Amino acid sequence: MDRRSFLLTASLGAAGLAGCGKFIDYNGPEVTRVIVWKGARQMALLHHGDVLRQYEIELGFAPDGDKTVEGDGRTPEGSYIIDRRNPNSSFYLSIGISYPNEDDITEARALGQSPGGDIFIHGTPNPLRRGDDWTAGCIAVTNSEMREIYAMVQLGTPIDIYP
DSSP states (O other): OOHHHHHHHHHHHHHHHHHTOSOOOOOSSOOOEEEEETTTTEEEEEETTEEEEEEEOBOBSSOSSOOOSTTSOOOOOEEEEEEEEETTOTTSSEEEEOOOOHHHHHHHHHTTSOOOOOEEEEOOSSTTOOSSOOBSSOEEOOHHHHHHHHHHOOTTOEEEEEO
16 A cells, blocks of 8 residues: 555544544534333424434333333333433443432332332444344433434433333
8 A cells, every 4th residue: 555545544544433433512402302202112302392303212121111110121101301421321322311200119119119220311232233122121222313312412301201
């Protein structure tokens, strides 16, 4: 390989790596609400009534019904907020959902069990994974989608999860 070909290849490789960074900037309208429709496997980021982005999602490994207890494989249903961010997630990037709320805790305790916790919107350890519900109760998207969501959704954003 001659010097010019080497420099061109090196430049393109460096540009490609720079474009694959985990963190991106977002300067658009504020995301004022996240809505998840479990049955349709869809999630939308809204600015007031306008849909900014919509995503295909994957859910817990037993997605039908509301999450009741730890380990049931269900994704919760109800109104929560985005309450934490994890840039070092085992699932690429993640933003936390404030599950369990008081009603969730009461319901699980009535059954003599823990409601569980650590419910997130996150990426995937396999960037090409798509089509099967596989999480422990979280909401999963592709890693490239998660980069966008992580940049757009801020702490305190309401999230409504519907059946």
